[in-house]
Amino acid sequence: MRGLQGKSNQEAGEQKPSIASPRERGIALLVVLSFVIVLVVLASAFAINMQVEAKLARRADAGSELEWVCRSAVELSKYVLSQQAANAQEPYDSLSQSWAGGPGSTNGFNLFFDTLNLTNSDWAPGTVLGLMYPEDAASTADQQAKLDDVKENWQCSVQIMDMERKFNINRAAGKQMGRTPLQRTFDMMGVDVSLIPYLVDAIFDWCDKDDNIGVNGVESEYYENLFPVGYRAKNGPIDDLRELLLIKDITPEMYWGNAENSLAAGTPPTPLEEGAESLNYNYALVDLFTPLSAGYININTASAEVLQLAPMPGDPAVTAEEIIRVRSGLDGIDGTYDDEPFDNVRQLQQVQAYAASPTWLADASRYFSVRSSTFQVKVTASVRGQQRVFVAVLQRKSKTEIPILYTYWES
Numbered sequence: 442m443r444g445l446q447g448k449s450n451q452e453a454g455e456q457k458p459s460i461a462s463p464r465e466r467g468i469a470l471l472v473v474l475s476f477v478i479v480l481v482v483l484a485s486a487f488a489i490n491m492q493v494e495a496k497l498a499r500r501a502d503a504g505s506e507l508e509w510v511c512r513s514a515v516e517l518s519k520y521v522l523s524q525q526a527a528n529a530q531e532p533y534d535s536l537s538q539s540w541a542g543g544p545g546s547t548n549g550f551n552l553f554f555d556t557l558n559l560t561n562s563d564w565a566p567g568t569v570l571g572l573m574y575p576e577d578a579a580s581t582a583d584q585q586a587k588l589d590d591v592k593e594n595w596q597c598s599v600q601i602m603d604m605e606r607k608f609n610i611n612r613a614a615g616k617q618m619g620r621t622p623l624q625r626t627f628d629m630m631g632v633d634v635s636l637i638p639y640l641v642d643a644i645f646d647w648c649d650k651d652d653n654i655g656v657n658g659v660e661s662e663y664y665e666n667l668f669p670v671g672y673r674a675k676n677g678p679i680d681d682l683r684e685l686l687l688i689k690d691i692t693p694e695m696y697w698g699n700a701e702n703s704l705a706a707g708t709p710p711t712p713l714e715e716g717a718e719s720l721n722y723n724y725a726l727v728d729l730f731t732p733l734s735a736g737y738i739n740i741n742t743a744s745a746e747v748l749q750l751a752p753m754p755g756d757p758a759v760t761a762e763e764i765i766r767v768r769s770g771l772d773g774i775d776g777t778y779d780d781e782p783f784d785n786v787r788q789l790q791q792v793q794a795y796a797a798s799p800t801w802l803a804d805a806s807r808y809f810s811v812r813s814s815t816f817q818v819k820v821t822a823s824v825r826g827q828q829r830v831f832v833a834v835l836q837r838k839s840k841t842e843i844p845i846l847y848t849y850w851e852s
């Protein structure tokens with residue numbers, strides 16, 4: 442018995458530790474790999490999150506810098522327009538001047554305009570960024586670093602357009618002007634002749650102060666029954682030109698010129714019946730009219746199409762083209778060095794139709810001017826790849842008073 446027990450104890454003492462099977466080793470390896478993968482995923486997610494946070498921070502900084510540079514560009518535009526109004530050698534506003542994107546004059550009376558180039562979006566002397574950040578203003582290391590950042594990562598350009606190059610829609614719709622301006626507009630556009638009387642009266646009824654229906658017009662009674670949402674006639678002046686789209690029979694194609702322009706502007710074109718083609722017009726209402734202006738057409742900046750909407754002697758189309766020919770100089774191109782802008786309205790006597798009719802010449806100042814007082818400033822700016830477009834409308838009351846009427850972000 443003792444012998445057997447001793448043998449058993451000896452065998453127990455000689456027992457070796459168990460070795461894990463291949464299956465157990467595989468499971469352990471999978472567990473370790475799982476932990477490694479989890480750690481890698483967490484580290485990657487953290488890194489991505491930090492990149493996103495950094496990008497958002499940069500975009501936030503770029504966004505504030507964009508707003509700052511856009512609003513500063515508007516203030517610069519106000520200064521440009523004030524300098525132009527103060528130039529006694531040029532008592533007019535024309536397309537050849539620097540504010541309008543022209544080459545400017547060569548008389549050297551105002552050195553500020555000699556290097557002015559608002560349409561160049563990069564940094565250079567005389568550009569928007571060059572005027573905001575002049576080279577000689579960087580007197581410290583921090584200022585030089587900021588200037589270097591502007592030169593490398595910023596862009597800004599300004600387009601200034603006077604509103605007096607268009608016809609004021611409220612004056613055209615005023616019955617004291619008669620039906621001629623609106624009738625001529627739709628006739629030039631190529632609108633169906635049978636539809637023109639209805640369009641003219643509908644605009645008159647929209648803008649007049651009462652609910653009395655014109656011969657071919659409509660008033661609130663018509664608009665209130667429109668589906669799905671009715672509305673009332675304005676019975677007052679048009680504040681936003683897009684109000685025309687609310688008026689009976691005026692289509693997006695009339696307003697923008699064609700369906701493609703309408704779609705590009707975010708306005709759905711008129712639904713068409715199967716097989717029908719969308720109408721394209723010779724001109725767009727948005728290119729001819731504005732609700733914001735002094736009411737006079739600037740004969741130095743308006744197109745021939747706009748000029749002929751106002752009363753004038755002879756064939757309006759011929760007379761308007763001759764006005765363009767006289768002001769554009771020998772090369773016949775607007776906005777160049779050889780332009781010869783009108784200094785005053787009485788210089789229309791250089792145009793044959795006015796020279797032959799002193800009565801029309803004396804009456805011209807009722808409709809035309811050589812100065813503009815309302816301007817649209819469009820600023821396109823980019824900071825570190827982020828771009829926006831800012832629009833401001835200014836009213837130049839004098840060379841020292843140019844308030845901002847309103848602003849908005851176009852994109």
